[in-house]
Amino acid sequence: MSIDSAGTVVTQFFTFAEEEPFGLESGESLGPVTLAYETYGTLNSDRSNGILVCHALSGSAHAAGWLDGDPDKPGWWEDCIGPGKAFDTDRFFVLCSNVIGSCYGSTGPASIDPKTGKPYGLNFPVVTVGDMVRAQVRLLNHLGIDRLLCVAGGSMGGMQVLEWAAHHPTRTRAAIPIATTAHHSPMLIAFSEVGRQAIYADPAWHQGAYYDQTQKPDAGLALARMIGHITYLSEESMQLKFGRRLQGIEKYGYEFETEFEVESYLKYNGLKFTRRFDANSYLYVTKAMDYFDLKQPTGSLAATFAGAADLKFLVISFTSDWLYPSYHSKQLVSALTAANVDVTYLDVKSSWGHDAFLLEVETMTHLLGSFLDRLVREEQIAVPAPLGRSQRGGSTPLQSTRLADNLA
Amino acid sequence: MSIDSAGTVVTQFFTFAEEEPFGLESGESLGPVTLAYETYGTLNSDRSNGILVCHALSGSAHAAGWLDGDPDKPGWWEDCIGPGKAFDTDRFFVLCSNVIGSCYGSTGPASIDPKTGKPYGLNFPVVTVGDMVRAQVRLLNHLGIDRLLCVAGGSMGGMQVLEWAAHHPTRTRAAIPIATTAHHSPMLIAFSEVGRQAIYADPAWHQGAYYDQTQKPDAGLALARMIGHITYLSEESMQLKFGRRLQGIEKYGYEFETEFEVESYLKYNGLKFTRRFDANSYLYVTKAMDYFDLKQPTGSLAATFAGAADLKFLVISFTSDWLYPSYHSKQLVSALTAANVDVTYLDVKSSWGHDAFLLEVETMTHLLGSFLDRLVREEQIAVPAPLGRSQRGGSTPLQSTRLADNLA
Numbered sequence: 001m002s003i004d005s006a007g008t009v010v011t012q013f014f015t016f017a018e019e020e021p022f023g024l025e026s027g028e029s030l031g032p033v034t035l036a037y038e039t040y041g042t043l044n045s046d047r048s049n050g051i052l053v054c055h056a057l058s059g060s061a062h063a064a065g066w067l068d069g070d071p072d073k074p075g076w077w078e079d080c081i082g083p084g085k086a087f088d089t090d091r092f093f094v095l096c097s098n099v100i101g102s103c104y105g106s107t108g109p110a111s112i113d114p115k116t117g118k119p120y121g122l123n124f125p126v127v128t129v130g131d132m133v134r135a136q137v138r139l140l141n142h143l144g145i146d147r148l149l150c151v152a153g154g155s156m157g158g159m160q161v162l163e164w165a166a167h168h169p170t171r172t173r174a175a176i177p178i179a180t181t182a183h184h185s186p187m188l189i190a191f192s193e194v195g196r197q198a199i200y201a202d203p204a205w206h207q208g209a210y211y212d213q214t215q216k217p218d219a220g221l222a223l224a225r226m227i228g229h230i231t232y233l234s235e236e237s238m239q240l241k242f243g244r245r246l247q248g249i250e251k252y253g254y255e256f257e258t259e260f261e262v263e264s265y266l267k268y269n270g271l272k273f274t275r276r277f278d279a280n281s282y283l284y285v286t287k288a289m290d291y292f293d294l295k296q297p298t299g300s301l302a303a304t305f306a307g308a309a310d311l312k313f314l315v316i317s318f319t320s321d322w323l324y325p326s327y328h329s330k331q332l333v334s335a336l337t338a339a340n341v342d343v344t345y346l347d348v349k350s351s352w353g354h355d356a357f358l359l360e361v362e363t364m365t366h367l368l369g370s371f372l373d374r375l376v377r378e379e380q381i382a383v384p385a386p387l388g389r390s391q392r393g394g395s396t397p398l399q400s401t402r403l404a405d406n407l408a
Numbered sequence: 409m410s411i412d413s414a415g416t417v418v419t420q421f422f423t424f425a426e427e428e429p430f431g432l433e434s435g436e437s438l439g440p441v442t443l444a445y446e447t448y449g450t451l452n453s454d455r456s457n458g459i460l461v462c463h464a465l466s467g468s469a470h471a472a473g474w475l476d477g478d479p480d481k482p483g484w485w486e487d488c489i490g491p492g493k494a495f496d497t498d499r500f501f502v503l504c505s506n507v508i509g510s511c512y513g514s515t516g517p518a519s520i521d522p523k524t525g526k527p528y529g530l531n532f533p534v535v536t537v538g539d540m541v542r543a544q545v546r547l548l549n550h551l552g553i554d555r556l557l558c559v560a561g562g563s564m565g566g567m568q569v570l571e572w573a574a575h576h577p578t579r580t581r582a583a584i585p586i587a588t589t590a591h592h593s594p595m596l597i598a599f600s601e602v603g604r605q606a607i608y609a610d611p612a613w614h615q616g617a618y619y620d621q622t623q624k625p626d627a628g629l630a631l632a633r634m635i636g637h638i639t640y641l642s643e644e645s646m647q648l649k650f651g652r653r654l655q656g657i658e659k660y661g662y663e664f665e666t667e668f669e670v671e672s673y674l675k676y677n678g679l680k681f682t683r684r685f686d687a688n689s690y691l692y693v694t695k696a697m698d699y700f701d702l703k704q705p706t707g708s709l710a711a712t713f714a715g716a717a718d719l720k721f722l723v724i725s726f727t728s729d730w731l732y733p734s735y736h737s738k739q740l741v742s743a744l745t746a747a748n749v750d751v752t753y754l755d756v757k758s759s760w761g762h763d764a765f766l767l768e769v770e771t772m773t774h775l776l777g778s779f780l781d782r783l784v785r786e787e788q789i790a791v792p793a794p795l796g797r798s799q800r801g802g803s804t805p806l807q808s809t810r811l812a813d814n815l816a
Contacts, residue, residue: 026662126662186646186670190638193671196664197634197678201627203611219609226605227635230598235733238594244701252699254434254534256604256691260698262594263601270605283664290668291660293652322730325643 006040006065006082028125036061036105037097041089050145053096054153054160060104063096079361086368091383099132101284109280122208133163150174154357169308178316179357181328183293192286195224221279222270234320234353301335313343314371318356414448414473414490436533444469444513445505449497458553461504462561462568468512471504487769494776499791507540509692517688530616541571558582562765577716586724587765589736590702600694603632629687630678642728642761709743721751722779726764
C-alpha cells in the first residue's frame with residue numbers, strides 16, 4: 001500500500017427518520033433517509049479531530065483511499081486526504097457523506113419510495129443545501145461528534161461549508177469554503193437550467209420515470225455534463241490542454257464528425273458521466289445549488305454569519321475561475337469581517353479555472369496544512385504531531401518556488 | 409420617417425456560379441449561389457465610399473433600416489448604421505450580405521439542391537469563412553466596387569473582416585474587426601460543439617432531413633441558442649440584468665418549473681430563435697467559425713497579414729468579453745504591428761460581455777466615427793461633410809463623460 005493513501009476503504013450507511021420523517025425546507029418530508037459515508041483516520045479520545053469534507057455536484061462519499069481495496073478507485077480528493085497530506089489522516093478523522101438527492105448510496109430520486117415500492121423519480125421532494133447539511137448533522141450526532149474541527153469543500157461543497165457556518169455554527173471550529181459563493185449567481189443558474197433542459201428534452205427521460213426502461217436519458221445527461229465541463233475549465237487551460245489540435249486526423253474533414261481534440265474530450269467525458277450518474281439526481285442537485293442564497297432572509301450576508309463569530313475561516317478562490325469568480329469570495333470575506341469572524345483569504349493565481357481547487361495540489365496542501373496546524377495549536381486539539389516527509393520516506397517535497405508563484 | 413433611420417429597405421438578391429460552380433476550400437463546389445444583400449446610402453461617383461458590414465453567427469443581410477418599410481423590423485446594427493450614425497448613410501454606401509450557409513436568403517442547407525430538387529440538408533457542402541468572403545467578393549464585382557473604404561463587423565463578422573484583410577487586401581482601404589479572434593479558440597469550439605450536439609440529439613433532426621417534416625428540431629436548436637446566449641453575456645451583466653429575481657412568483661416553488669427570471673429569459677430567447685433560424689444553418693455556420701484559423705498555413709499571424717501593409721486597422725475588444733477575450737485582439741494587434749500595418753486598438757471597458765459590440769452604442773459611435781473621419785481625410789474620399797446633430801434636429805448628443813469612463 002502506498003504510504004500516501006488512506007488505503008482500503010468501505011462505504012458505510014446510516015439510516016434515520018425511519019419512524020418520524022425528516023422535515024425539508026420545502027415543507028415536504030422524507031423518510032427513511034440513508035446517508036452513504038466514508039471515514040479516514042481515527043477519532044481521538046475527546047472526539048475533537050473530526051473534519052467533514054463536502055463534495056461538489058457530481059461527487060460521492062468516496063473522497064479518499066481505495067474503494068473496496070481497488071487502487072483504480074481513488075477518492076475524488078485523493079490528492080489532499082491521506083497520511084501526510086493536507087487533511088492528514090495520521091492526525092485527523094476525516095469524514096465525507098454523499099448528499100441527499102444524489103445517487104451514490106444516499107437517498108435520492110433513484111431510491112425506492114416506500115409509499116409506492118418504486119423509485120421516486122420526480123416524486124422525490126426538492127431538497128436544498130440546507131437539507132443536505134441537516135442530514136449531515138444527524139450523521140454527526142450518530143457518530144457522537146459534538147463539534148468538528150472543521151468543515152471543508154469546494155464548489156457545492158463550499159456551499160455546504162457556508163451553510164454549516166451560518167446555521168450550525170456551534171458544531172464546528174472552522175470552515176474552509178473553496179471556489180464557491182454564498183449566493184448562486186444568475187450565470188450559474190443559467191448554466192444549471194440549460195443542463196436541466198438538455199435532460200428534459202431527451203425523449204428517454206419520460207418525466208423522470210425511466211428507471212424501469214431499457215433506454216436511459218443518457219444523451220441529455222451527457223449534454224448537460226459537456227456544458228458543465230466547459231465551465232469548470234478556463235479559456236487559458238483549454239488553450240494549454242487542447243489548443244486547436246485535431247484528433248486522429250491530419251487536416252479538416254469538412255464534415256460533421258468529431259475533429260478537434262477538445263470535442264473528443266468533451267464527448268468522452270459526457271459519455272463516461274452517464275455510466276456513473278443519474279439524470280434525475282442531476283436535476284435535484286443543480287436545483288439545490290440554484291436555491292442557495294445565504295443573503296436571505298435578511299438581505300445581509302453579515303447578518304447570516306452573526307452567530308459564526310467564534311469560527312475561524314479560510315476562504316480560497318482562484319483567479320481564472322469564471323464560474324465562481326473571486327469577487328464572490330471577496331464579498332463573503334467582507335461579510336465575515338463585518339460579522340467579526342476570524343478570516344484568512346487567498347485568491348490563488350491559477351490558470352485552471354474552477355477545477356483548480358482539485359488540481360492546484362501543492363498550493364492547496366500548503367494552505368490547508370498551515371491553516372490546520374494553526375487551528376490545532378490555537379484550539380489545543382489533541383492530535384499527533386505531523387510526521388515529516390523524510391520520516392515517511394515519502395514522495396516529492398513541496399516546491400516552495402512554485403507555491404510562491406501560484407499565490408496571487 | 410425618423411431622421412435616424414436608413415428608412416425603408418428591401419433585401420436584394422445576387423446569383424452567380426450558374427454556369428460554372430463556385431469552388432470551396434473543401435474541394436467541393438456549389439452552384440448556383442445566391443447572396444441576399446441590402447444597401448444603405450449612395451455610392452459616390454468614383455465608387456470609393458463603400459463600407460461592407462459583416463454579420464455574426466445568427467445575423468442576416470438586414471443590418472439597418474426598416475425591412476419592407478416595417479419599423480418593427482429594424483436592422484441588427486440599427487444603432488450604428490443610418491443618417492448621422494457611426495456608419496453615416498448620408499456619407500457612405502453601406503452594404504451587408506447574408507453569409508452562404510445561413511438561412512436568410514443566401515444559399516444554405518435549406519436551399520434547393522439542383523441535383524435532387526429537394527433541400528440540401530446535410531448534402532450542403534461544409535463552407536468556411538474564406539468561402540463566405542469569396543462569395544462577397546463576387547458581389548462587390550457585381551456592384552462594380554473595386555475597393556471598399558472599409559470592412560467592419562463583430563464576432564464572426566470580425567472574422568470575415570480579418571479574412572478580407574488577409575486574403576483580399578487590395579479590395580479594401582481599412583478593416584474594423586470587433587470582439588473577435590484570428591483563430592477560434594478551443595473554448596469557442598467546445599461551446600459550438602455542445603450546441604451542435606444538442607441539435608444532433610433532437611430526434612426531430614433526422615440527420616438534417618427535416619424540411620418536409622411537421623416537426624422541426626426546435627428543442628435542440630433552442631438549447632443550442634440558450635447555451636450561446638449565456639456566453640454572449642457576462643457574469644456582471646447577468647447580475648445587473650436578472651440578479652436572483654424570481655419570475656411571477658413570490659417564493660421558491662420547490663419544483664422543476666421556470667422560477668428565476670434568467671431561466672425565463674433564456675427559454676424565451678431559445679424559443680424565439682427557432683422561429684427565425686434553421687437548425688442545419690446553425691451547424692454549418694458554427695463549423696465555419698471553428699475552422700477559422702488565420703495562423704495557418706505558416707503558423708505565423710504576422711505572415712498572414714504580410715500583404716495588408718497598406719490597410720488601416722481599428723481593432724476593438726471589450727474587457728468583460730470572456731468568449732472572445734481581449735488578449736486575442738492583443739495578439740492580433742501584435743501580429744499586425746509586426747506586419748507593419750497601421751493599427752489603432754482599443755480595449756473598451758464594458759460590463760456587457762461579448763454583446764457589448766452591439767450595446768455600447770455611444771462608445772462605438774465615437775470610435776467608429778473618429779476612425780472613419782480620419783480615413784476619409786487621409787484617403788481623400790469624396791463624401792459630403794457630416795451634418796451636425798443640431799442641423800439634423802437629432803437626438804441626445806454624445807456624452808463625453810461616459811465615453812471617457814468607458815475607455816479602458
